[in-house]
Amino acid sequence: xxxxxxxxxxxxxxxxxxxxxxxxxxxxxxxxxxxxxxxxxxxxxxxxxxxxxxxxxxxxxxxxxxxxxxxxxxxxxxxxxxxxxxxxxxxxxxxxxxxxxxxxxxxxxxxxxxxxxxxxxxxxxxxxxxxxxxxxxxxxxxxxxxxxxxxxxxxxxxxxxxxxxxxxxxxxxxxxxxxxxxxxxxxxxxxxxxxxxxxxxxxxxxxxxxxxxxxxxxxxxxxxxxxxxxxxxxxxxxxxxxxxxxxxxxxxxxxxxxxxxxxxxxxxxxxxxxxxxxxxxxxxxxxxxxxxxxxxxxxxxxxxxxxxxxxxxxxxxxxxxxxxxxxxxxxxxxxxxxxxxxxxxxxxxxxxxxxxx
Amino acid sequence: xxxxxxxxxxxxxxxxxxxxxxxxxxxxxxxxxxxxxxxxxxxxxxxxxxxxxxxxxxxxxxxxxxxxxxxxxxxxxxxxxxxxxxxxxxxxxxxxxxxxxxxxxxxxxxxxxxxxxxxxxxxxxxxxxxxxxxxxxxxxxxxxxxxxxxxxxxxxxxxxxxxxxxxxxxxxxxxxxxxxxxxxxxxxxxxxxxxxxxxxxxxxxxxxxxxxxxxxxx
Numbered sequence: 001x002x003x004x005x006x007x008x009x010x011x012x013x014x015x016x017x018x019x020x021x022x023x024x025x026x027x028x029x030x031x032x033x034x035x036x037x038x039x040x041x042x043x044x045x046x047x048x049x050x051x052x053x054x055x056x057x058x059x060x061x062x063x064x065x066x067x068x069x070x071x072x073x074x075x076x077x078x079x080x081x082x083x084x085x086x087x088x089x090x091x092x093x094x095x096x097x098x099x100x101x102x103x104x105x106x107x108x109x110x111x112x113x114x115x116x117x118x119x120x121x122x123x124x125x126x127x128x129x130x131x132x133x134x135x136x137x138x139x140x141x142x143x144x145x146x147x148x149x150x151x152x153x154x155x156x157x158x159x160x161x162x163x164x165x166x167x168x169x170x171x172x173x174x175x176x177x178x179x180x181x182x183x184x185x186x187x188x189x190x191x192x193x194x195x196x197x198x199x200x201x202x203x204x205x206x207x208x209x210x211x212x213x214x215x216x217x218x219x220x221x222x223x224x225x226x227x228x229x230x231x232x233x234x235x236x237x238x239x240x241x242x243x244x245x246x247x248x249x250x251x252x253x254x255x256x257x258x259x260x261x262x263x264x265x266x267x268x269x270x271x272x273x274x275x276x277x278x279x280x281x282x283x284x285x286x287x288x289x290x291x292x293x294x295x296x297x298x299x300x301x302x303x304x305x306x307x308x309x310x311x312x313x314x315x316x317x318x319x320x321x322x323x324x325x326x327x328x329x330x331x332x333x334x335x336x337x338x339x340x341x342x343x344x345x346x347x348x349x350x351x352x353x354x355x356x357x
Numbered sequence: 358x359x360x361x362x363x364x365x366x367x368x369x370x371x372x373x374x375x376x377x378x379x380x381x382x383x384x385x386x387x388x389x390x391x392x393x394x395x396x397x398x399x400x401x402x403x404x405x406x407x408x409x410x411x412x413x414x415x416x417x418x419x420x421x422x423x424x425x426x427x428x429x430x431x432x433x434x435x436x437x438x439x440x441x442x443x444x445x446x447x448x449x450x451x452x453x454x455x456x457x458x459x460x461x462x463x464x465x466x467x468x469x470x471x472x473x474x475x476x477x478x479x480x481x482x483x484x485x486x487x488x489x490x491x492x493x494x495x496x497x498x499x500x501x502x503x504x505x506x507x508x509x510x511x512x513x514x515x516x517x518x519x520x521x522x523x524x525x526x527x528x529x530x531x532x533x534x535x536x537x538x539x540x541x542x543x544x545x546x547x548x549x550x551x552x553x554x555x556x557x558x559x560x561x562x563x564x565x566x567x568x569x570x571x572x573x574x575x
Contacts, residue, residue: 033514087488092461093514095488161466164422165429168376209542210466212420244542289513289543294551327514 001140002065004343009067009141016281016317025308025346026067026319028283029292029338031060032146033072033093034328038063038335042091043328047072050128057133061141063332064339067319068198069137071130073147073188075202077122078181079156081115091328101158104166104173110157115184117191130195138196144239145192146325149203150223151211153181160205167215174219182223186230193236200239201227201258207244209266216249224256232257239283243324250275265290265323269310277314283321284311286338292322293329297337304341305355312350320346362393366402369434373406374413376426378433385437395441403434404477411474411562421466424561428473452572455497456507457485459518464511467541470561471507478565480505491518495525498535504572505556507564509541516543520552536571540564 001008006023007015015022031038036046039059046056057069076096080086083100101107117123126145133143148156154177155163166174189199205211206220224240231238240258242249245266253261254276262283263272269284276282284307286292291303304320311318320342326335345354360368365388372381381403388398410427413419419427456472458465465487476482483501485493498506506526508519519539526532538556539549549557556571558564 087461089461093512095461095512095515096463097488160464161425161469164425164466167422168426208420210421212422215420215422289516290545290547293513294547324513327512327516329513329517 002339004340005065008139009065010139012067013142016319022348024343024348025312025350027339027342027346028066028068028319028321029064029286029335030070030288030322030325031057031064031066031335032070032325034326034330035060035070036091037328037330038332043093044088044090047094050125050130050132053126053129054132054136057129058137061137064335066335066339067142069133069141069143070200071126071133071143071145071192071197073123073126073145073192075148075152075204076156077120077126078115078148078153078184080122081120082110082112082157084156093327096156099157099159099162102162104158104162104170107173107176110180112180112184116187123188123191127191127195130192130197134196142198143196144198144200146200146202147185147188147192149201149206149220149242150178150181150185150227151220152203152205153185154178155205157181160210163205164210167211167219171218178219178223182226185227189227189231189236190234193231193234198237198239199231200241200262201231202241202243204243206242206249207264208242208246208248209244213248213252216252221252221256228257241283247271254279260319262321263323269307273311273314277316277318279316281317281319282311282314283319285321285323288322288324288326288330292326292334292338293331295334297331297333300334300337301341301344304338305345308342308345308350309352309355312346360387360391362391362397365391365393366398369398369402370406370409372434373403373427373430374409376423376430378426378430381430381434382437385434389438389441394443395438396443398438399435399442403431403438407431407473407477414560415562421470424470425466428470431473431477451479451481452504452568452574453481453483453501454505454507454568455483455485455494455501455503457489457494457509458487459508459510459515459522460488460490461515461518462510462512463487465509467511467561468509471509471540471564474561474565475507475568478569480568491521491525494522495529495531498526499529499531503535505536505538505568507538507540507556507568509539510544511542513543516548519544519554523553538564538567538571 035056085098241262260281537554
């Protein structure tokens with residue numbers, strides 16, 4: 001347990017979920033792709049094995065004492081299992097070099113069996129990470145697996161531009177791929193839940209900056225409802241995150257039935273609070289670039305305070321989170337400042353006395 | 358009776374706004390057969406339609422998907438009308454822009470839209486594509502004597518590369534001859550200032566305004 005805390009993250013989360021005691025608000029700067037930094041590993045070293053991925057998370061937890069450790073199944077792993085070619089940079093998140101599906105008429109030739117947990121070496125690696133974190137830290141810190149939603153999974157199979165055109169011109173192919181992705185994601189969710197993981201359900205390609213609300217309703221929402229239901233049927237819990245501007249689809253996101261929603265800094269927290277807070281807990285949304293990467297520790301403290309001032313009285317609870325994942329350029333001092341601010345302004349009982357005078 | 362030139366231009370405009378990438382080819386051919394000027398068809402029909410699509414995007418009526426399909430229609434039309442341009446229509450001193458998505462990132466929808474917008478506005482575009490090695494910007498800028506180097510990225514993890522390109526332009530001794538503009542979801546005015554990029558735009562529409570200001574047009 002971190003020296004400045006009075007409870008472990010697991011005790012705190014239990015308090016949060018049961019309406020019991022908490023020493024402070026839950027706080028989760030999104031420590032995922034940059035997790036090697038605190039452990040002295042490059043991204044390539046971090047992603048090499050389940051053990052190294054877990055060691056990075058453990059090193060971060062030991063320094064910051066934040067409330068979740070993350071396993072990164074990631075956004076491209078479905079496509080990679082099917083044959084999408086990925087880059088292998090030393091110290092950055094691997095990017096897509098060539099999508100496996102370029103010709104829509106070949107969609108049915110893809111072998112989705114290869115994505116299933118037992119058949120995919122990458123899934124095995126991340127399951128091992130989840131297993132280690134659960135074994136070694138599970139009693140103290142909750143673990144979550146970051147995994148793509150169905151629409152983002154399809155974008156890891158074919159270029160996004162092709163996908164967006166197909167949404168209008170070949171909707172039947174898009175639905176076919178969404179169906180296949182939904183089925184394999186169900187199996188993946190089940191496998192990670194069995195390792196004691198919460199699901200961090202990320203759907204960046206469905207952002208309101210790219211697709212319109214009508215397309216969200218037709219291509220994203222139905223499959224998402226099914227997946228949320230499957231997570232619950234398997235005894236799991238899920239946080240739903242879509243990057244970018246989601247103002248126009250936020251109420252639909254609530255209707256898919258997640259346990260909580262996390263928003264990007266492109267959506268004002270007060271706006272999200274009105275739509276999300278009556279139904280479920282809200283997470284957000286310290287600016288990962290302006291504040292966490294480019295800001296000073298003082299800027300970070302101020303940003304965390306501003307978020308808590310808006311979010312602290314959400315009916316179903318609030319967790320102070322960054323608006324998106326952080327990269328390796330984030331100064332570790334800013335993460336220290338983030339957690340110190342969460343401890344100061346989020347101290348229970350949380351209220352204006354924490355930040356006034 | 359054959360349609361008037363104005364009616365035909367209106368049709369070209371509508372094809373782009375309504376994303377009719379097949380019909381536009383027929384309309385373009387019909388337009389040429391009637392003997393009307395290719396240049397007017399491009400500027401007052403196709404390009405005006407693309408501008409309208411940009412406005413609709415700005416007003417959040419259109420989304421990236423719509424603009425993408427509008428640009429498909431624009432290109433399909435340009436393929437027909439461009440070969441028929443008169444020599445006198447070509448703008449001789451158009452400004453040169455080297456554009457690309459920085460190394461480590463292959464998200465190029467935004468970059469492609471900016472390229473189309475700038476091309477439509479009369480800039481001469483050199484597209485390096487996506488996942489562009491940082492040295493390639495400098496080499497190309499030197500080679501074509503570029504006025505602007507434009508970089509985009511969608512990922513926070515690759516933003517740092519933009520700073521490196523600015524430094525490399527300095528090392529190459531051409532920093533004072535070329536303006537740098539940056540964009541993409543995680544990029545902000547603050548980031549642009551910090552790395553010393555003169556131009557930043559939130560979206561593809563504004564990129565045209567920014568580029569024009571940088572090179573002193575209008």
